[in-house]
Amino acid sequence: MGSFPNLRIRLPLVAFLLELLMIILFGVFVRYDDESDASKPDDLTGKSTFLYRYPSFQDVHVMVFMGFGFLMTFLQRYGFSAVGFNFLVASFSLQWATLMQGWFHHFQDGKILVGVESLINADFCTASVLIAFGAVLGRTSPVQLLIMAFFQVTLFSVNEYILLNLLEVIDAGGSMTIHCFGGFFGLAVSRVLYRPGLKEPHRKASSVYHSDLFAMIGTLFLWIYWPSFNSAISEKGVNQTRAVINTYYTLASCTVTTCILSSLVDKSGRINMVHLQNSTLAGAVAVGTAAEMMLTPYGSLIVGLILGTLSTLGYTFITPALEKYLHVQDTCGIHNLHALPGFCGGIIGAITAAAASEATYGSRLHHTFPSLDKHPGRSLGGFQMAGAVVSLGMGLVGGTIVGIILKFPIWGATTDEDCYEDRAYWEVPEEEVTYIHTVTRNEHVKEENTVYEMEPQSPAD
Amino acid sequence: MGSFPNLRIRLPLVAFLLELLMIILFGVFVRYDDESDASKPDDLTGKSTFLYRYPSFQDVHVMVFMGFGFLMTFLQRYGFSAVGFNFLVASFSLQWATLMQGWFHHFQDGKILVGVESLINADFCTASVLIAFGAVLGRTSPVQLLIMAFFQVTLFSVNEYILLNLLEVIDAGGSMTIHCFGGFFGLAVSRVLYRPGLKEPHRKASSVYHSDLFAMIGTLFLWIYWPSFNSAISEKGVNQTRAVINTYYTLASCTVTTCILSSLVDKSGRINMVHLQNSTLAGAVAVGTAAEMMLTPYGSLIVGLILGTLSTLGYTFITPALEKYLHVQDTCGIHNLHALPGFCGGIIGAITAAAASEATYGSRLHHTFPSLDKHPGRSLGGFQMAGAVVSLGMGLVGGTIVGIILKFPIWGATTDEDCYEDRAYWEVPEEEVTYIHTVTRNEHVKEENTVYEMEPQSPAD
């Protein structure tokens, strides 16, 4: 199993080297910006970045740590890993994202200047890593996840630089940079790490009653705070407000539509919790780029209707097909929640940008599309579309390369036997657990009770 | 069972028609207001609506989707429905509320102009529907809930118009418009839909250990964010701040009082989770109208003391009596959390308004009670009291009519057997579930284990 004997050496060693690297690079590069340096005057006006950005930052922060973490707790015996690895990987990623994004966007006189917006952007980049985590959930070791995060944050920042600085597209809610890139990146990684030994549906890769309720906590916080996500770095004022409104209505329509479709595809008309947990959010992903444009409220409802439909059908038909024909295992179905909706978001943004005119935006058209200042008359829609395609390509190519790196035998890959199981990585309280699953529709297989042979969990243990 | 064969057709059809209606009406009527339209200048001053309202909106949004949803998960096998139907019904209601409230309050040149305050108001109206849902929790199909929401939002808006525009009362926290109306509406609906086959206490209509903890998540988010609820649309500045302070202290006192009373009414002095989950919130409901008035901090503590007492006693004595004598089944006890406290809130508001004078409010009396501008010397208390009575009447009459509509056999009513059970409407993971309940105080009946004959829940299913 490679040169390192076991997890006890691998995980601390890799994590410590990464953290040490962060401290050194922060020491060399990271300083406070003008709105957080003690020697600078306080900005106590209605223009203060803190006033417009801090509440949104906190909402995004809840989404990243609580939302993504709990959304993935639906697996019956992988809740500690879902929440815990999400916590570990996100905590590392936001440090590395501060540096990578800083070098690309906030580098002045050899220093990276950080402020509230840096925190939001770092959280955004981290979200992209957590999306990819959703594809391989249950089948990777924490060491592999940290390595993946290191490379993905790097590629994210390159892709973001290409879109925002070279193509000069706008993508405040990150449909393209976060979701499309992160989603396809994760799918590509999962393709390379394909485990034929884990046939779908794997008995442990399913939920139990309470794990589905825990997952709903994640879903609801993502859903509730997504208007903040899509507006957090929009231009202060009317654009930020409009991004909130559009996301709010998109989500409402997407949720109703998800229930419609979920009921339609079930032979008894029941709703599937997988759809409710995930497809209800697809609209917000897809409106990320266009939310700050003049999408109109009814346009938002239509986006929700389309995405709720696509995402639910994706869970029903595309995810099984991806595994069967392309050998892409996708535990959380990120294809239907992030990859596809993210790409759709690029298209929707391109269409809305292409339709932008002075008739709608008045003399403030350049205010929403600043690239017009330098390039008057450019094809806004064309460049936006290019951004979506680049993100998709960067995700697929980058994910494939990083997947190959993750196959190196030094990262302590999880065995098939330990997949979807907390006990390989966590001290799990002893309890009787009964796994029940269906082999065929009407035949139940009840396995023997298992008592884990581990120490009890106690605070002083 | 009516003209439609089953849920698979009824739910998608009704929901799709409603969503389609929303899209068409949004297309015709809904536009951005001046603080969200791209062609309008940014307001980056301390008067920006976004700065005062957006953080409050997000808190209210958490209450509506997370708070109400999880508060109702206390039932042992109805958690998916509690959270899921709450999600579906709220997502539809906020769209319809945008239109109804828009026509009554924000209609200019044939268009409804939406901004951050529209979102708050739509969430408020939605809360009223979710309150009514609490009365019939476990005994209605999702189709019935959507139909109820459609009519209740309509009547809510009419009632709100009568109070705010005709009677010119103030009710920033919605004691009367949201809680009193919504509570009595739900009780009236439940009266019409009375199911004699479900005797109280129904074996499934009780909690298990973890479902009570899930419900506490809902309770706490409601409790924590209620100061934002009661202040979200108060006049910016001192009134908004005072509404926060009054609600904060009312809730603290109400929580202590609830524990006192709960312990008093138990023969062993133990506290009942039902009281802790619900009665702790009754003070905030009852201070909704008066929170922005000069209630004084110690007045707030007294309101909490009274309401914590009334609500706990309500759960102990009134709810069983309502079922026994009036055939009103009330799953969540909304009578004691919303209906009665909401009406009390109207009375408290009337008393506080009647006591308002220039001695306390100075020259800014009209600032808190704008109706004095047009009607100097009017009886503030009398009109406030009229508002409470109208809300109660509208709730009872409206709920009765809508209850009759819901009895039409076309909405796919739940069978008695399927009440308080997720499996009729949700794909539920297979698990062994053991129902235990007490027939008499000291006799336990343990039923056989039940293995649900359903497919496993898996993300790609």
Add this chain to the structure above:
Amino acid sequence: MGSFPNLRIRLPLVAFLLELLMIILFGVFVRYDDESDASKPDDLTGKSTFLYRYPSFQDVHVMVFMGFGFLMTFLQRYGFSAVGFNFLVASFSLQWATLMQGWFHHFQDGKILVGVESLINADFCTASVLIAFGAVLGRTSPVQLLIMAFFQVTLFSVNEYILLNLLEVIDAGGSMTIHCFGGFFGLAVSRVLYRPGLKEPHRKASSVYHSDLFAMIGTLFLWIYWPSFNSAISEKGVNQTRAVINTYYTLASCTVTTCILSSLVDKSGRINMVHLQNSTLAGAVAVGTAAEMMLTPYGSLIVGLILGTLSTLGYTFITPALEKYLHVQDTCGIHNLHALPGFCGGIIGAITAAAASEATYGSRLHHTFPSLDKHPGRSLGGFQMAGAVVSLGMGLVGGTIVGIILKFPIWGATTDEDCYEDRAYWEVPEEEVTYIHTVTRNEHVKEENTVYEMEPQSPAD
């Protein structure tokens, strides 16, 4: 068991007398401040306290009621008490804190004037009580907790007055006043209330799978909102923003380090949920004092690295030793999350203050350290260090005295048998519960199933 017959009289009587006292004292003393009094003009500028403080207040409020409450639900059968007593004790404490802090800091013309900052400070003081609760979790009656809260809030306010007004130190995030004081106070109380009958590890003092997930909800909300905690009462502007940034990076580094250490100290390299739930937060405690200083982002990462290490090792080595050698039982390990990190925070603050110079702070040095106005050239570091020592001493001495008061036989102490059990204080739903624990590493003892002989929990019960 003393002069009162049982809980049914003791709890309501004590709680009612305390609440009555609050109402009387509020009536005599508490009034609205200039930013919440209806007769005062609205401040709608970028300087409005509401704009800078209210979103932070709500985050702190979530931490106090949701964060602390759920963090303590990790015990398998003490979740109702964890959340419920947290709720009750906090609701009382914030009222008493308003009075005590008001008399010391906001007393004008015989009145205490309250505003948004009063609510934040009351929540801060309450947090200190909840920290102490963590030490004795499972071994105290609610009456004892209320009495403890009464005295601890009093002593907290005295200690706070000594630090802020006499020593003139700064401590915006409360490392010293909240965590160091509260932590050592709780440990001292626990020492006095030592129960030799409850040997560690007690079978019930451990977690089960889902209780660990509930606890993670508490952890994550504390973690996510801690930047608001440490900045909530910092000077508006650059200092508040910097406090956010420093806390954000400290927490990220602390979380990575906790996973490193937790894996290192386990023989199989697995991570322990106790560490993840608690030690990940230790960095934020320790940066409370220094967060608003020019700690630098990389200094923040180093603080996280040190505290993640110390706290994890504390759980592994110090907590068992405290019980064994000093007879200090510490259910939640608050020594490693609050007491020690709080004292470290005092030291870190002292070092950072000692290093403060015009080279770093420019002409605005006095802006961050206002005591320099009155005492130019004073030893900032020395006074800060004195603050930490005073807090530690006040905590130990105060906790010992209050512990002795709590031993009076009139407060209805919990029996050893009922420790770590909800059923003595709560109406618990009947369920089969199987306790499993390990007597030695490889020997499992499975006890008989227990059916609780209590009434079922139903909403109308």
